[in-house]
Amino acid sequence: MENVIRTYQLNKEFKEETALQSFDFALQQGEICALIGKNGAGKSTFFKMLSGQIAPTNGEIQLFGKTKNEHARARQRMGFMIEEPKFFGDFTAEQNLEYFRIQRGVVEKARISEVLKMVGLSEHTKKKFHQYSMGMKQRLGLALCLLSNPDCLVLDEPTNGLDPEGINEIRRLLLELNQERQITILISSHILSELQLLANRFVFIHDGKMVEDISKTDLENKCKKQLKIKVNDSAKTSQLLERTFRDIDYRCLVDGWIIIHSHVDQGAEINALLHREGISVSEVMVEDVTLEDYFLKLVGGTAND
Known part of the structure; x- marks a missing residue:
């Protein structure tokens, strides 16, 4: 070619x-x-x-x-x-x-x-x-x-x-x-x-x-599904996720949203864990990874910086 x-x-x-x-x-x-x-x-x-x-x-x-x-x-x-x-x-x-x-x-x-x-x-x-x-x-x-x-x-x-x-x-x-x-x-x-x-x-x-x-x-193949949760305390949630899942792959967005790229099939377990630790979870969803998600994970920041 x-x-x-x-x-x-x-x-x-x-x-x-x-x-x-x-x-x-x-x-x-x-x-x-x-x-x-x-x-x-x-x-x-x-x-x-x-x-x-x-x-x-x-x-x-x-x-x-x-x-x-x-x-x-x-x-x-x-x-x-x-x-x-x-x-x-x-x-x-x-x-x-x-x-x-x-x-x-x-x-x-x-x-x-x-x-x-x-x-x-x-x-x-x-x-x-x-x-x-x-x-x-x-x-x-x-x-x-x-x-x-x-x-x-x-x-x-x-x-x-x-x-x-x-x-x-x-x-x-x-x-x-x-x-x-x-x-x-x-x-x-x-x-x-x-x-x-x-x-x-x-x-x-x-x-x-x-x-x-x-x-x-x-x-x-890389853009598999991701878990998206909205919490009232992103910092506490981050610490808890890292203590519980040593290999967790996630990132925090604005307004309390956290995107979890790994352990997507353990969404119910993660939700229960957060509730036990006093973290309020207002939304939980599983969604496909978009090209923009992949790009931001690759380079960080926002798409139009």
């Missing part, structure tokens, strides 16, 4: 800040890979290096097996959506895409109506860009990515500004592009529940370093 993207010991430094360090990454043809990290983790820096917007401090990037001198040609096979796309405010969707079609040497003019239909903008082609909502702007940005029939899409927050229906439509479109047209996709989003439905591989990045690279199958 061909490597679409390959990096070796990639580093990026900004003055005294290291944004990305020792980043070894490979994306194979046909994958949908989600890059997951908090704000400032290095995701956008990595995407900008792939697109050529910024240069690495050191390390190597290969695109379709091509090294630095041939990157411009390799990027013609890729569509990038990084930050808010830059369009002409007084142009319609058709006029904006016509400008980029000529600029990028796309021969078929009919491709404009094709991509506008694909992203659900067929009924808004005459409206000026400055009249577009944030969600419509994102759709037009995706249409621009698709204009040159790319083999790979690199998408940074492509569903930003979309309502739930729009997010669902974009997810269906990306799955269709991947499954029917074999387009490889590298994507980031703060909506981790969407990534869980879309991606078949997950790469977690924290403080500029890759902390885990895991397939969807392996992630699902």
